[in-house]
Amino acid sequence: MAVTPGVRVAAALGIVLVTASSILALADRPTPAVQLADGTVHFAHPPRLVDTVANFRATYTPNAIYYFTLDLPADAGEPLQRVAITKTEGGGDIYYRLDRFRAFEGTFYRKGAELAIAEVTADRDTNTVAVIFDPPIPPGRTITVGLRSLRNPHIPGVYLFGVTAFPAGEQPYGQFLGFGRIYFNRHRGGG
Numbered sequence: 001m002a003v004t005p006g007v008r009v010a011a012a013l014g015i016v017l018v019t020a021s022s023i024l025a026l027a028d029r030p031t032p033a034v035q036l037a038d039g040t041v042h043f044a045h046p047p048r049l050v051d052t053v054a055n056f057r058a059t060y061t062p063n064a065i066y067y068f069t070l071d072l073p074a075d076a077g078e079p080l081q082r083v084a085i086t087k088t089e090g091g092g093d094i095y096y097r098l099d100r101f102r103a104f105e106g107t108f109y110r111k112g113a114e115l116a117i118a119e120v121t122a123d124r125d126t127n128t129v130a131v132i133f134d135p136p137i138p139p140g141r142t143i144t145v146g147l148r149s150l151r152n153p154h155i156p157g158v159y160l161f162g163v164t165a166f167p168a169g170e171q172p173y174g175q176f177l178g179f180g181r182i183y184f185n186r187h188r189g190g191g
Helices: 005-027
Strands: 040-042 048-054 065-072 080-089 102-106 111-114 117-123 128-137 141-148 157-167 175-184
Touching: 048 175, 065 080, 065 157, 065 175, 080 141, 128 141
Parallel strands: none
Antiparallel strands: 048 065, 065 141, 080 128, 080 157, 102 111, 102 141, 117 128, 157 175
């Protein structure tokens, strides 16, 4: 039997369509998390730090809030359980109001629904604040964590905050997402 050019093209298109539909079927499946032999759980695709904003940037300003926005991709493989934020550079101390932290879906500019925070802890020795979510944040969301300070630091300049995300699980592995940067201006108050 002879094969005509039209049949070859149709056959080729049929193979392409089968391949494309197979790829689309696989895309609908959730990406599993990575779990090592020792039980450590990793994100399949880690969150991204997408923005850092301070609502007030003048030194000494009371009740300033530092917002850190994270994008948790749909193929993360695990929900987000905890975020740790560490001040790594900047001349002045920052004291936080642990009872006034907040988290919400969306960004600083487009706030969404509030998220439940189970616990907020601070370690003065490492300058780290950790926020634990309950329930954990499912993949495919953009969230913002707002850290309320007692007041902005008294020394102006650039302050860097390292952000680490932890998946849910018995032994989560923290994925460093990068540095959030806030520049504090010298306060120009009267008096």
